[in-house]
Structures are given as C-alpha cells and as structure tokens.
Amino acid sequence: MDDLANLATTIGDRFTTNLKSTLDNMSPQKWIRVIIVAGAYLLLRPYLMKLGGRAQMASYEDEHAATEAEFAAKAKAKISPNELRGKVQIPEDTDSEGEDAEGGSTAADWGKKARRRQRDMIKKLLEAEERRLQESKEEEEDKDIEEFLIKD
Structure with a gap:
C-alpha cells in the first residue's frame, strides 16, 4: 500500500515540476x-x-x-395466398392440454375455454374464406361462360 502512495506522490510531484518548468x-x-x-x-x-x-x-x-x-x-x-391455402394448422380439440403426466390438473385450467373459442374462431374464419373463394371462383366461371354465349 505504501508503494501505491509513493507512486501517486511521485506522479504528482513530476507533473507539477514539469508544468512549472514548461511555463517558465x-x-x-x-x-x-x-x-x-x-x-x-x-x-x-x-x-x-x-x-x-x-x-x-x-x-x-x-x-x-x-x-x-x-x-x-x-x-x-x-408467399402468395394460393401457396398458403391449406397449410394452416388447426389445433386438435383435445382437452388434455392443461393436465400433467399424472393426470392431475394444473393452474392453467382456466385457459381451456379460451383455447376452444380460439379454435372455433379460426375454423369459422377459414370456412368463411373458403366460401368467399368458392363464390369468387363460381363468378369467374360464370363470366367465362358468358363470353361464349351469343347475345341478341
């Protein structure tokens, strides 16, 4: 510890001496x-x-x-929507998600209804999208057929 104190005083003395001589x-x-x-x-x-x-x-x-x-x-x-069609995974309707290996219940049981609602909502959205695509496809086919009909 004395060496460190000696080093600090030596550095301070040299700095002041050099600064004074430089200014003089x-x-x-x-x-x-x-x-x-x-x-x-x-x-x-x-x-x-x-x-x-x-x-x-x-x-x-x-x-x-x-x-x-x-x-x-x-x-x-x-990715275009056509490439994505049919690749959406719908979770299974199993209710064993909240149970552990021993068959007991965990604290996450409150989420079962929310998961079911989410699965149902996803299914409804997919069905609505498929219906819309089917209708647009039918309309497109009708337009193609109208092209070939003779209008008088």
Whole structure:
C-alpha cells in the first residue's frame, strides 16, 4: 500500500515540476504559437464537425438504401395466398392440454375455454374464406361462360 502512495506522490510531484518548468521556459514566440493553434482549432472546429456530419450522413444514407433494397427484395418474394391455402394448422380439440403426466390438473385450467373459442374462431374464419373463394371462383366461371354465349 505504501508503494501505491509513493507512486501517486511521485506522479504528482513530476507533473507539477514539469508544468512549472514548461511555463517558465515559454518565450513570447512560443506563447503566440500556442494562441494561434488554439484559435485556429476554435475557428475550424465547426466546419470540421459539419464535414464529419456530412460524411456520416452519406454513409447512413448508403446503408439505409442497401437496407431498403434488401427489404424490397424480400417483399417481392412473399408467399402468395394460393401457396398458403391449406397449410394452416388447426389445433386438435383435445382437452388434455392443461393436465400433467399424472393426470392431475394444473393452474392453467382456466385457459381451456379460451383455447376452444380460439379454435372455433379460426375454423369459422377459414370456412368463411373458403366460401368467399368458392363464390369468387363460381363468378369467374360464370363470366367465362358468358363470353361464349351469343347475345341478341
């Protein structure tokens, strides 16, 4: 612990000694140089920040354009509804979901009715969609047939 304290005091003493000798040995020419360098930094800093901001914005726009192009490529490759038809899984009507291996009941029994309602709703939505598709298909067939009928 004494070594650490000695190190800290040594560093402090050297810093103060070096700082005092540097300031004592400064000539007016060196002071003018320091003032010019500091003034130039203060004058040029806003312009350098703007330049850096523009470069950062350009790289962001490039990255954003690449991300948008990637998203557009994914959007074009979406699955059509016809490919998705018939692939929807309807959960089975088993009520054993809330029971564990010993046949006892768990705390999730309250969800059975909600799961049943969800299954019924999914079935109704699928049936309605199939009915709508069937009707649109029949209408399309009727239009095809009307083309070939002779109208007087």
